[in-house]
Amino acid sequence: MSAPTTDEELVVHHKVVQVGPSRARQTAVAIALIVIGLFVAIVLASTGTHPNAKFGFDAGGARVHVPTLSLPEAPFCIVVGALIVLAGIYHLVRGFTPAAMRWVGSAVGVLFLLAFLAWAGTGGRTVQFTSLLQQGLFLAAPLILGAMGGILCERSGVINVAIEGQMLAGAFAGALLGTVAGLFAGIVAAIVVGGLLGLLLAVFAIRFLVNQVILGVVLNVLALGLTGYLFDAIMANNSNGTDNPGFFGPAKVPLLGDIPVIGPVVFDQNYIIYAMYVIVIVIDVALIRTRWGLRTRAVGEHPQAADTVGINVLRLRYQNVVLGGCVAGLAGALLTIGSVGAFTKNISSGQGFIALAAVIFGRWTPRGALGAALLFGFAGALQSVLSFLNPPLQINSNLLGMLPYVVTIFAVAGLVGRVRAPAADGEPYVKGSA
Amino acid sequence: MSEQKAGGEPAVSTPESGSSKIETPDGGAGRLREVFRSDHPAVLTILAIVAAVVIGSILIIASDQATRTAASYFTAAPMDTFSAAWHAVSGAYVAIFEGSILNPSSLSSGDTATIFGPISETIVSATPLIFAGLSVTLAFRAGLFNIGAQGQILLAAIFAGYVGFSWHLPVVLHVIVAVLAGILGGALWAGLAGVLKAKTGAHEVITTIMLNYVALGLIQYLLGVHGFQAKPYNQAISPPVDHNALYPHLFGSALRANVAFLVAIAATVAVAWLLGRSTFGFRLRTVGANQDAARTAGISISRVYIVVMLIVGALAGLAGSAQVLGTSPQVTSDIDAGFGFDAITVSLLGRGSPIGTFWAGMLFGALRAGSVQLLASTNTPSDLVQVLQALIVLFIAAPGLVRLIFRLRRGAGGQTAVVAKGWNG
Known part of the structure; x- marks a missing residue:
């Protein structure tokens, strides 16, 4: 399982990466687009209960009032459907490049969602568009932070399946310390505990060369067991003293928070989410533009080469894995002191795995993972918004809840295809072994 | 280093x-x-x-709590702390032992059901763990990582459960058909991940995790649909499985251990044979050990992936059948009882060998059974x-x-x- 090159070999063998989708896949994707477009233009356009759908853009606390938009549903759906069909026909005939396809895919997703909302909004109740976005970002935040934690690890060559466990441990520590020593102490505790689990991951992966996927799964079980145990031992019978931290409410940024639509969505959230903006931007910039970022990528792609030019491969990996754990721990803090203000067993309920999916879906880039995590967040928000609306056909919320997962499967299989992880991701590096 | x-x-x-x-x-x-x-x-x-x-x-x-209290006056009476600590530790491990293997105090009662109750509970917990553990093990050996046993178990429970409560067949036949339906459900779900991996390169870790959530959504949806949900439609639970479709008890009706355990033993032997003795097992291990070598040797990797995942799903399906046709004969959305993820640890403890997986399943089954006693008799x-x-x-x-x-x-x-x-x- 070690890298295929040896000391004697001068030629580095590169695996041939599949470039561009195959013809069959291209056809399949194109037909899927056309079918979606026709569905929007015909079914959604013709089944609305009222001719108009109302979109509301006001959210609580906004100073500037945005008038409610009354959208003629049928023409809107026909236009959107036609656009999607056109994209499908273009893809069938000429074909988008994989890079363009990602943008087209996102655009089609957004258009479809808008058409769907217009359709659902014909039932007479107003679609609260701004609060939908606000809620979506809020739900996406733990996934975004978890995914950033994963990216930090994986870009330097250590697979992190333990995001779930790190989040869970962070959520627990945040609630406990948040109760005992105050909310900001809770945040620090969540970061520290996440980092400790990251350290455990690093030691076992780097020092003891344990298979990293296995390691991640085991650490998840460990975190689940430990937090469950401690919850029963400490919290369950004394919840006021140990599991009652309160939570960070939304803190509106002056001025920026009053911008229509964007203000309430982006600048009326809690402190942890503001920290998240900074973290995402810093990682995105640093990974490409700083010495640290170059070294991290080098260590993740070709540790031998990095070592040759004097980069301390193992130290950098330790650093990044612990740092990744810290970020994932902060993601966990969002689940307790960032939202509900109490810890319960298995509160992360698989969100760490969704964050992992976002990492892979987003091709190990901060921007890609951000987009994927937002998709999951908005899908969750859509589910709760739809239950307030009165759509022409009530859709079972369980079936709707499956949608983001199905979309991910399709995306991983169809649009993304064979994803390429950092070349040395999951490969332990032992000096001189090559 | x-x-x-x-x-x-x-x-x-x-x-x-x-x-x-x-x-x-x-x-x-x-x-x-x-x-x-x-x-x-x-x-x-x-x-x-x-x-x-x-x-x-x-x-x-x-x-x-007792140890912490005693520790607060440690310097005054240090032995108190040690005795409290010993009491807590020994109490916990004794409870696990009594709940999973033998409770000495039951010996005097002379009632076989009470004496063998703990062993029976161990077998009940171990059976799905062995099936699902074998599923993960087989995938491991082909270089695949099956995190989707949970979803496969849920699908199997849907299939086997539906056949179990809505069809009415003669005695032996019904349970066989229901088990086969469960196998089909599991194989279908894992096979989907296998086909996606083979045809499009979609990574099985992602697809199996996603399919877990899809399966969960599906079972929650079905448990709200008339025809699958039990009357009077106010609980998310299916009607009970027909008596004919249940695995027969092994040691009389007082003990829950059932024939599924024998099937688990058979499955262990079958997987051991498949891996160690069959041509397909050789191909599977070759693909798992070195894809390039396998390709050079003319092995169709995509076919191996698909077939492996079908078998993997069938094994997880047996775990789901063991649940719905044995331990808890009504479909609920938590019928997987966490076996899907525990199966991964079982398989790791078994070091990728079917026999090892069997014993690992027995050990973790015993721990599971013991945890019930731990909850009941200690703090x-x-x-x-x-x-x-x-x-x-x-x-x-x-x-x-x-x-x-x-x-x-x-x-x-x-x-x-x-x-x-x-x-x-």
Whole structure:
């Protein structure tokens, strides 16, 4: 399982990466687009209960009032459907490049969602568009932070399946310390505990060369067991003293928070989410533009080469894995002191795995993972918004809840295809072994 | 880390470990000591369990109220602290033993159902673990990582459960058809991930995780649909499975152990044969060990992936059938009872061998059964069992650490046989 090159070999063998989708896949994707477009233009356009759908853009606390938009549903759906069909026909005939396809895919997703909302909004109740976005970002935040934690690890060559466990441990520590020593102490505790689990991951992966996927799964079980145990031992019978931290409410940024639509969505959230903006931007910039970022990528792609030019491969990996754990721990803090203000067993309920999916879906880039995590967040928000609306056909919320997962499967299989992880991701590096 | 020996394991070169500490073997006792100081897999496994139990004890002591109270006046009466700690630790482990193997106080009652109750419960918990563990093991050996046993179990429960409560067939036939339906459900779900992997390269870790959530949504949806939901439609539960479709009890109706356990033994043997003796098993292991070599040898990797995942799903399907046609004969959305994820730890403890997986399933089944007693008769939270499982597997996966703790000499053994690669593998 070690890298295929040896000391004697001068030629580095590169695996041939599949470039561009195959013809069959291209056809399949194109037909899927056309079918979606026709569905929007015909079914959604013709089944609305009222001719108009109302979109509301006001959210609580906004100073500037945005008038409610009354959208003629049928023409809107026909236009959107036609656009999607056109994209499908273009893809069938000429074909988008994989890079363009990602943008087209996102655009089609957004258009479809808008058409769907217009359709659902014909039932007479107003679609609260701004609060939908606000809620979506809020739900996406733990996934975004978890995914950033994963990216930090994986870009330097250590697979992190333990995001779930790190989040869970962070959520627990945040609630406990948040109760005992105050909310900001809770945040620090969540970061520290996440980092400790990251350290455990690093030691076992780097020092003891344990298979990293296995390691991640085991650490998840460990975190689940430990937090469950401690919850029963400490919290369950004394919840006021140990599991009652309160939570960070939304803190509106002056001025920026009053911008229509964007203000309430982006600048009326809690402190942890503001920290998240900074973290995402810093990682995105640093990974490409700083010495640290170059070294991290080098260590993740070709540790031998990095070592040759004097980069301390193992130290950098330790650093990044612990740092990744810290970020994932902060993601966990969002689940307790960032939202509900109490810890319960298995509160992360698989969100760490969704964050992992976002990492892979987003091709190990901060921007890609951000987009994927937002998709999951908005899908969750859509589910709760739809239950307030009165759509022409009530859709079972369980079936709707499956949608983001199905979309991910399709995306991983169809649009993304064979994803390429950092070349040395999951490969332990032992000096001189090559 | 200083140097590297062949075999991909680090040389442990800290001063307190090295082989210089080990005495020269002299005579029979020396040879015995030699065995125990070597890193034979069995020795490593036992030591991993010992280390996990020790850490578990620390956890019990730290969270025990009586011990903490006694520790507050430690200097006045130190023995109080030790006796309270001993009481908490021994109480917890004795409870696990009594809940999973034998409760000595039941012997005097003379009632066989009471005496063998704990063993029966161990078998009940072990059966789905063995099935699902075998499923994960088989995938491992082909270089695939099946995190989707949970979804496959749920699908199997839907299929087997539906056949069980809505069809009405004669005695023996009904249970066979229901089990086959469960196998079909599991195979379908895992096969989907296999086809996606083979045809599009979609990574099975992602697709199986996603399919878990889809299966969960599906079962929650079905449990709200007339025809699947039990009357009077106010609970998310299906009608009970027909008596004819249930696995017959093994030791009379008072004990829950059922024939599914025999099927689990048969499945273990079958998987061992498949892996070790069959042509397909050879192909599977080749693909798992080295894809490029397999391709060069003319093995169709995509076909192997699809067939492996179908079998993997069938095995997980047997776990789902064992649940819905045995232990809890009504479909609910938590019918998987966490077996899907525990199966991964079972498989890791079993080191990728079917026989090893069987015994690992028995051990973790016993721990599960013991956790019920732990909850009932002590103050120690039952999640202790989960911590123990994780620690055992963590130590098993890192033989280097166990060697370091117990100052073992390194030898040929102790390598994990599990092959699972990174994302690009």
